[in-house]
Structures are given as C-alpha cells and as structure tokens.
Amino acid sequence: MSRRxxxxxxxxxxxxxxxxxxxxxxxxxxxxxxxxxxxxxxHGPRIAAANAAWLEAGARPGMMLADARAxxxxxxxxxxxxxxxxxxxxxxxxxxxxxxxWSAMDPPDGLIVDITGAAxxxxxxxxxLADARAxxxxxxxxxxxxIAPTAGAAxxxxxxxxxxxxxxxxxxxxELPVAALRLDPDILLLLRRLGLKQIGDLTGIGRDAxxxxxxxxxxxxxxxxxxxxxxxxxxxxxxxxxxxxHMPMVQRRLMEPIRHRALLDQVVGDLxxxxxxxxxxLGMGARRLELGMWKVDGEVLVRRLEMAAASRDAAHVAGLxxxxxxxxxxxxxxxxxxxxxxxxxxLTLSQADLEKAxxxxxxxxxxxxDRLSVRLGADxxxxxxxxxxxxxxxxxxxxxxxAPEASSQGELAFHVRPLKLLDRAEPIAxxxxxxxxxxxxxxxxxxxxxxxxxxxxxxxxxxxxxxxxTTRLRDYYRIEDGEGRRYWIYRAGLAGDGRGGMPEWxxxxxxx
Amino acid sequence: xxxxxVPLSRASxxxxxxxxxxxxxxxxxxxxxxxxxxxxxxxxxxxxQDQLAIDERPWLWVQDKAALRLSGRPYRPGxxxxxxHRLIHVAAKSxxxxxxxxxxxxxxxxxxxxxxxxxxxxxxxxxTASRRxxxxxEKHGVPLWLxxxxxxxxxxxxxxxxxxxxxxxxxxxxxxQAPGAPAWRAELFRARGHPxxxxxxxxxxEGLVARVGGWPSTGLGRAGFGLGTTPAQAxxxxxxxxx
Numbered sequence: 001m002s003r004r005x006x007x008x009x010x011x012x013x014x015x016x017x018x019x020x021x022x023x024x025x026x027x028x029x030x031x032x033x034x035x036x037x038x039x040x041x042x043h044g045p046r047i048a049a050a051n052a053a054w055l056e057a058g059a060r061p062g063m064m065l066a067d068a069r070a071x072x073x074x075x076x077x078x079x080x081x082x083x084x085x086x087x088x089x090x091x092x093x094x095x096x097x098x099x100x101x102w103s104a105m106d107p108p109d110g111l112i113v114d115i116t117g118a119a120x121x122x123x124x125x126x127x128x129l130a131d132a133r134a135x136x137x138x139x140x141x142x143x144x145x146x147i148a149p150t151a152g153a154a155x156x157x158x159x160x161x162x163x164x165x166x167x168x169x170x171x172x173x174x175e176l177p178v179a180a181l182r183l184d185p186d187i188l189l190l191l192r193r194l195g196l197k198q199i200g201d202l203t204g205i206g207r208d209a210x211x212x213x214x215x216x217x218x219x220x221x222x223x224x225x226x227x228x229x230x231x232x233x234x235x236x237x238x239x240x241x242x243x244x245x246h247m248p249m250v251q252r253r254l255m256e257p258i259r260h261r262a263l264l265d266q267v268v269g270d271l272x273x274x275x276x277x278x279x280x281x282l283g284m285g286a287r288r289l290e291l292g293m294w295k296v297d298g299e300v301l302v303r304r305l306e307m308a309a310a311s312r313d314a315a316h317v318a319g320l321x322x323x324x325x326x327x328x329x330x331x332x333x334x335x336x337x338x339x340x341x342x343x344x345x346x347l348t349l350s351q352a353d354l355e356k357a358x359x360x361x362x363x364x365x366x367x368x369x370d371r372l373s374v375r376l377g378a379d380x381x382x383x384x385x386x387x388x389x390x391x392x393x394x395x396x397x398x399x400x401x402x403a404p405e406a407s408s409q410g411e412l413a414f415h416v417r418p419l420k421l422l423d424r425a426e427p428i429a430x431x432x433x434x435x436x437x438x439x440x441x442x443x444x445x446x447x448x449x450x451x452x453x454x455x456x457x458x459x460x461x462x463x464x465x466x467x468x469x470t471t472r473l474r475d476y477y478r479i480e481d482g483e484g485r486r487y488w489i490y491r492a493g494l495a496g497d498g499r500g501g502m503p504e505w506x507x508x509x510x511x512x
Numbered sequence: 513x514x515x516x517x518v519p520l521s522r523a524s525x526x527x528x529x530x531x532x533x534x535x536x537x538x539x540x541x542x543x544x545x546x547x548x549x550x551x552x553x554x555x556x557x558x559x560x561q562d563q564l565a566i567d568e569r570p571w572l573w574v575q576d577k578a579a580l581r582l583s584g585r586p587y588r589p590g591x592x593x594x595x596x597h598r599l600i601h602v603a604a605k606s607x608x609x610x611x612x613x614x615x616x617x618x619x620x621x622x623x624x625x626x627x628x629x630x631x632x633x634x635x636x637x638x639x640t641a642s643r644r645x646x647x648x649x650e651k652h653g654v655p656l657w658l659x660x661x662x663x664x665x666x667x668x669x670x671x672x673x674x675x676x677x678x679x680x681x682x683x684x685x686x687x688x689q690a691p692g693a694p695a696w697r698a699e700l701f702r703a704r705g706h707p708x709x710x711x712x713x714x715x716x717x718e719g720l721v722a723r724v725g726g727w728p729s730t731g732l733g734r735a736g737f738g739l740g741t742t743p744a745q746a747x748x749x750x751x752x753x754x755x
Contacts, residue, residue: 362619362620362621362622362652362654363616363619363620363621364620364621364622365570365620365622365623367620368616368617368619368620368622368623369600371616372602372613372616372617375609375612376602376603376604376605376609376612376613379603380602380603380604380605380609381600381601381602382600382601382603383599383600383601384586384587384588384596384599384601385588386588386589392587392589395588395589396587396588396589398601401570401600405597413589416590417587417589417590418550418587418590419550419553419554419557419586419587419590419591420550420553420583420584420585420586420587420590421584421585421586421587421590422584422585423580423581423584423585444548445548447548452680453683453689453690453691454689454690454691455687455689455690455691478690478691479691480680480681480691482680483677483678483679483680484677484678484679484680484681484695484697485548485549485551485678486549486550486678486681486691486694509550509584509587509590510548510549510550510583510584511550511554511590511691511694512550512551512553512554512555512557512558512590512694
C-alpha cells in the first residue's frame, strides 16, 4: 500500500497569528484597515506579510515600506516575528497529529502529516480534508490542503493545485507549473528562460539532458531532476518528525515566603528527592537542571546546572545546587520553587547513594568532574585533544573531560616535543650568536643561559591558508644549557625574507 | 629534628622501582622545583610511571594561575605516550581552588593519580591543608605529587619531600650534539621511612634509573652506560640521616 501524505499550507500564517494576538476576526475591527508586518533588512524595512485590505490596495509582500507608504499613506505597520511564527508552527504541527501518527514542519508556513492507514477513521480522505479545513478555520487559520502519495506531490498540489486536491496514483501532475517542484528562485528563473513552464515540459526532455545540465547541483532545491524524482516517489525524502517532549518538573508552593538559606536548602533537597522519584519513574537521569525561584516582589531567580553524566541522585543534586545558591538575594522572600529538567538521558535503575558511597569508596569520575566544574567553572576542567595542525600551539585543543575524543590521524613522532608550552611564547634577548645563527648565550626572565647542546632547526612554515601572508616561518631548536635546563626555542623568520626586520627569538616550551 | 642519628639499614634506602618490588611507598610526595624549568612536573610524571602499574584510568593535573603563567600548560604531544590520552587538566584561579580540586581528585576512585602544581608559598597551603591532603591520599589510596614552584621549604606533611633541578642529560646515541633523555638532580631531603640522599635520576628505556655522579658526558651512546647500576643497586650520594 502506498503512503498517503497530507500537506497543509497555512497561506497567511503571519497575518493570521497577528490577528489572533489582537483578538480581531477576519475583516472586522483592526483588520479592516490596511496592515503590514515589516521585517528589518539591510536595505531598510520591507513588508513581510500584509492583510487582505492591503493586498486589495495593490501591494505585494517583499516591497519596501517606503514604496508602500507612497501607495497608501494610512498603512498601519507592526513588526514581524519569524521566531514566534516558527514556534507557533511547531505547536500546530503537534496539534495536527490528530489526523495522523506523525507530522513534520515545512518552514516557513507548511505542515506535512502522514495519514497512511488513518483516513478511514474520519470516513475517507475527502471527509478527512473537510474535517481538517473546518478545524483550521475554527482556529482562524487560512489553509490549503492536499493529499498525495509523496510529500513532494502533496506540497505541489497544496500550493499550486486545485483546492482540497486528492491525488490518486494514476493522476498526472504535468499541468502544474515548475515552481511546484520547490526549487530555488534562480533555478526557476533559469527554467523560465529555457522555456520550461510546466512539469510536463521537464518530463518531455529526457533524463540524460537534465542530468547533464544540472550535474553540479547537489542540493535537491537546485536540481530539478532530484525534485522530480522526489515528487514521483522514485527517491526517498526523509522528513524530520516533530515529537512532543515531556519535561519532568516538580515544584513547591510555600505557605510562608522563605528568606533564610537553611530553609531554602531544605526545600531544594525535597525538590531534588521529588525529581529523583519522577525521573526514576521515567527511567531517565537528568543532564541539565533548572531551579527557578519566584520571589514575593515579582522577580524570578534561575540557577542552572549541568552534569557530566546522567544522574538522579538527590543528595548529589542538592549538594551541587547548594554551591550555586551562595550569592542569592531572597529579598522579601521566595514563595515558589520549581525544579525542571530540560535535558534528560536514559538511565537504568542502578545508581546508589553517591554521598554515602563517596565517604566509603570515593566518588566516581563523573561526580568528581561535576563538583570541580560547579565550583571552578566548566572552562577550568578540560582535556587536551590532538588537532590537525603543524603549528605547535594549534596542535592541541581543549574539550570537556568526558566528551568522546574525535578520531584523528596518528601523529608522526619525528621530533621531540616539550612537556609544557607557555600560553604566549616569550621573547628572549640573544646576547651572543654563533655563526650559523643559533644563539650561544641568551637572556630570559632576567637570567642568562649558556647553550651547551642544541638540536635543530625544525622548520615549521606558517599556515598560509589561515594566516596573513606576512606571517613568518619558524625554526625550532631544542636546547640544553650548561646546567642541564632544557627548552624549546624558535626564531621567527629569516634575515632578508622580506617580512619584517631582523628575525626575533622566542622561548615557547619547557622540556622535562 | 631528632638529636640522635637513627641507624638506617641500606635496605630501607629509597630507590626507583621500590613499589614494584612490593614495598610500601608513601602516597603523598612534594617536589620542589624552579619555576623556570619543566623538571618538577617531569619528575612527578616519572615517579608516577615508576610507582604505578599501567592502567587506563584518567589522571588529574591541577595548576593554579601563577603556576600556569610561570611554567606553562601541559602539552599533549610532549607527554609520555602512556599518559597523554588520559589527562584531565584543571586550571584553578587561586591556590584555594587548586587545593579544593586536589582534594576532590584524591577522593575520586576513578583517577590513577593526581599531580598538583602550585607556585610559591601561598597562605592557603598551610600545614593543616597539607595534612588534609595526606589524610585524603591515605584514605582513598590515590597518590599525589605536589610540585612546588619557586617555593621555600615550609612546613608540610608530605611523606617524601624532594628538591629537584635539571642535570645535563646523557648524549643520545646518534647525535652527540643534541639534548638527550631528561635527567634530574634530585635531593630527598625529608622522608618517612627512608634516609635522605641525593641522586641523579633519568629515564632509561622503560623505567626510571638512579645513578651516582652523572651520565658519561662524552662518548657515543650507551656503551658503558649503566654498568653495574641496575635500579636496585643504585646508591645515594650521601646517605645521611638528617638529625
């Protein structure tokens, strides 16, 4: 059985949403006068969406606000809100799962619902479409709907086909314009210049010619052949479904506002225990926790906590939070405390009491890193990982201690590297240099060093693809002085390389 | 501080590889080193590799801000190959934070060992703080090497206290002009259960070796090098019991 996909195009999503926010019905109240939602662009304000009254007056979305004002001086404007529209679309996508088991967003203003095997619950596909239309209308959303075997065909019919179209496998889409293929504007322009106006024109050309013409276009939106295959179901088109996410939350309303730390610690401990119970029921552990405290005077204090590994140990969580509450200003008192866990991970029922176990057997690594990063900051506890670069200071990077190490090419150990690297290479003053250019005596941090043995040079060229052309190459030497102190020094540049004056010397590393 | 010299048998003298022979080695050591050298951390790592069996647990390296500024950050390509992928580094802002991190590290059963680096003689590192670290190492069994950069020999409860500075290295086999494998002149000036002494320590092949005097300064390679000085036979330069 083939798939059946319902495509919903919310034709005037931004305007419908604005109208809902202002409690105006269509064609009444604030909607009777011309209104435009404007977006700030690099060339000044531009109209993002306009209501029916304004569209009748001859405007179109995308025009500059100044031009629109010239057409219609009494135009009312409001700022557009693309992020809010997207969030609204997401909630509508979840709501649309009433017609099918999963749904996906098609930004900026479309929805895709998989209704395979579900249409009979509504008494057939035509009745399903009528139900969808009625419900969307009740929400004040203008929509165009279509049902087809593939997402591409459903989208094309919703946007360019007859209203409430139901596509059957033996129907043809040849009459639709090429814009129904979801292509980029420049590709559409190209097709129009080639005289290809309808989808049927494309199928008449032959695959080889199309494949040759668009052989460099990898993105589906730039390649009509890929879009055509998606439309006809010849290649799969994965969509990212919207999944409702349940966020575990516990809260305590307090009879009497609390102003003292000991009481707050008690409440946080109780909440942590509640949260542990909730998480245990879900078989999850918290990675991130948010503690919100509502004050009597209307302010909200939020403290966030992130843990290196999933945990639902109440004493551990309470202990971590207690370090974050030191600088809290309770003001006139806190009346509501809420603990949420925005990020959870599956955790099987195994973990025992961390605090008591810590006294007896020591803490686990994850708990130790949690304690360290809560007090010292997440940036203070890190792990070096190799990075593909020739430059010594770029050859290692720092990442979170428990994050997995990215795979990298094994380094070739031709040269000995120093044990420690200074954060900034420190300049050294050469007091006496041997004829081959290596200093015999130099001064660093006010002390004079006499070089007894040296190995080098190891020449490391600058990374020209990343740095400016005037960056100088480096000649590294591993040296040892008369007392046995071992360092890693380099000369930046060569005499007469045309990138600055005489080369300078730096000390970068301390060997063991 | 004892007026009567304690007779110490030679069997109790410190020597490399003591832990692998089954002897009890103190778990809290301090290494005093100049801040302009990498010797302190290098010797601490050499001790760690000498004492501990190879395992795959991570280890912790804690530095306070002054130590980081004076002697630099650990550099992964230069670390010993067996240790480089297991390092977790803590950059503490103050000595207090560094001591907190050290103690948390010592309480963690998943760490192989802990290395701390503190510059100077901070007020936070009092005798009490030092004692706390000793107790934590003994309770949880995680060894600690605390590197003290440019520090006075103040009061401390470390079981082994070393003073180290660089020593000329043995010339490598193929290029006599190049610096060789690291060598250190280490003085054990206070120890519980071991007489004090001074050694030249170096990494030879797989493990740590001690020598009296120094490496042969001339000649190609290791002919005659280490003759008769297996680790167990190494003797201190001066096996004096500090009164």
